[in-house]
Structures are given as C-alpha cells and as structure tokens.
Amino acid sequence: MTNTLSTPTVRDVLTRLHGAADADERAPHRAIPAGADAQELADLMADIYMPISARGGELLYSLIRAARPETVVEFGTSYGISTLYLAAAVADNGVGHVYGTEMSATKLAAAQDVLAEAGLADHVTILHGDARSTLDAVPGPIGLVLLDGWKDLCLPVLRSLEPRLTPGALVVADDTTMATMAEYLDYVRTPGNGYVSVDFPVEDGMEISCRA
Incomplete structure (x- = not known):
C-alpha cells in the first residue's frame, strides 16, 4: 500500500x-497590538509558521x-x-481534493511552492482571503475539516460549513489547550x-469530533 509520507x-x-x-x-516574536483584526494579524505574522505537529499530521x-473523504x-x-499531510492522504486514496484557505498572500505563495516541490499541488486548491467567505464556494459533501486558523474564528467557520458536512464527517481542531478555544x-x-467529540493528546491538543 502506498504511503506518500x-x-x-x-x-x-x-x-x-x-x-x-x-x-x-524558539525565536523571539514581535508584540501583537491589541484590537488587530484577522487580516491585520495575518499580515503581521506572515513570517511565523504556527504549524501542526508531526504527530498531529500523521494522525x-x-x-x-x-475515512476516504x-x-x-x-x-x-x-x-x-x-496541507502536505492532507494532500498526501488524498493522493494515496486516489480520491478527494483538499481546499485550504489563507489570509496571508506571503504564506499562500509559500504553501503553493512547497506543495509543488512535494509533487502534491494537483490535489490542493488554496483560497486567498477570509475563510468566513472564501469557503462558501467549496462544494459539499465535506468529509473532513481541519480547523487550525485563528482560534476565535474556528467556531464561526465550523458553523458556516455545517450544512455541507456529510453524516459521519470528521472535524479536527488543533491547539485545543489554548484558552481561546x-x-x-x-x-x-x-x-x-x-457531535461526538474526543480530546486527542498530541502536542498542544487536538479535538476530534464526528458529525453524528
């Protein structure tokens, strides 16, 4: 069995x-001004990775x-x-497509470059802008959702996707140890x-929820 990873x-x-x-x-980061909106935060933090952990990616x-969504x-x-972990999985399944969303143009371009380098670009479409509007165009049924953007927007984004979630869809939220979650x-x-929801003990916490 193929394992692209x-x-x-x-x-x-x-x-x-x-x-x-x-x-x-490990590097020191600049202070974030109070009251900055989502786009301002994205621009200010365009050079900061904020990644999922390797174990979380493997999960x-x-x-x-x-699930073969x-x-x-x-x-x-x-x-x-x-995105590389998501794209590798749909590539190995031989079915599915990943729709990402990113507010930072710098990060979007970098992500597209690494997907192309890994040979996985054909399996992903990255939408530029605010997920509360960009994801409106994503077709259903949606079988899996990863929520790893601004934490105060995770719930609004999930609510906007709910009408398109297939029964049994999986919703995975990262960084659930943060108070803002x-x-x-x-x-x-x-x-x-x-939902039937379970806390999964990977770095910074993950919540795996099944749309029941």
Missing part, C-alpha cells in the same frame, strides 16, 4: 519545514486514509505543513449540537 521527496520537505518551524518557535493522514477543508493553511470546545462537546 515515506517517499524521499515528501519526507525531506516535511523534515525541512518542521525544522524551520521549530527554530521559529490527520491516517484519518483521511480511513471526497472533500477535505483546511482552515488556516499557513506555510503548508499540515474554550467556546469551540463547549460547542462540539455539547451533545445537542450534533
């Missing part, structure tokens, strides 16, 4: 990007291989690290909202 090209790209992200994590790859949505592409977690953990 283990091919030298994709493995080398991911190793380089995770290494750069680790170095970025996403496994979920997509198992036709449409995968990613909120918050950044430099494309998580509290409202999102309360929503997906409330049974009346239609």
Whole structure:
C-alpha cells in the first residue's frame, strides 16, 4: 500500500519545514497590538509558521486514509505543513481534493511552492482571503475539516460549513489547550449540537469530533 509520507521527496520537505518551524518557535516574536483584526494579524505574522505537529499530521493522514473523504477543508493553511499531510492522504486514496484557505498572500505563495516541490499541488486548491467567505464556494459533501486558523474564528467557520458536512464527517481542531478555544470546545462537546467529540493528546491538543 502506498504511503506518500515515506517517499524521499515528501519526507525531506516535511523534515525541512518542521525544522524551520521549530527554530521559529524558539525565536523571539514581535508584540501583537491589541484590537488587530484577522487580516491585520495575518499580515503581521506572515513570517511565523504556527504549524501542526508531526504527530498531529500523521494522525490527520491516517484519518483521511480511513475515512476516504471526497472533500477535505483546511482552515488556516499557513506555510503548508499540515496541507502536505492532507494532500498526501488524498493522493494515496486516489480520491478527494483538499481546499485550504489563507489570509496571508506571503504564506499562500509559500504553501503553493512547497506543495509543488512535494509533487502534491494537483490535489490542493488554496483560497486567498477570509475563510468566513472564501469557503462558501467549496462544494459539499465535506468529509473532513481541519480547523487550525485563528482560534476565535474556528467556531464561526465550523458553523458556516455545517450544512455541507456529510453524516459521519470528521472535524479536527488543533491547539485545543489554548484558552481561546474554550467556546469551540463547549460547542462540539455539547451533545445537542450534533457531535461526538474526543480530546486527542498530541502536542498542544487536538479535538476530534464526528458529525453524528
């Protein structure tokens, strides 16, 4: 069975990007002004990776291989690290397409470059702009969603996608240890909202929710 993650090209790209992200994590970052909106934050942080962890990426790859979704949505592409895991999975399934969204033009261009370098660009469309509007054009049914953008927007983005979620769709939220994810977690953990939700112990926390 094919596993694109283990091919030298994709493995080398991911190793380089995770290494750069680790170095970025240790570097001092500029202060973020209070009251900045989502686009201002995206522009201010255009040089910061903010990636998913390698273990989180492997989890996403496994979920997509198992679920075989036709449409995968990613909120918050950044430099494309998580996108590589998503794209590798749909490529290996032989079915599906990834729709990402990114507000930073700098990050969008960088993500497109790494996807092309890894030979996975044909499996991904990255939409430029605010996910609350760009994702309106993504066709359903949506089988898997990764929420890894601005944390205060995760719940509004999920709510906007809900009418297009297929029964049994998986919704994965990253960085769930952050205080700003509290409202999102309360929503997906409330049974009346239609999810069965489990906390998964990877770096910075992940919540895996099934649209029941």
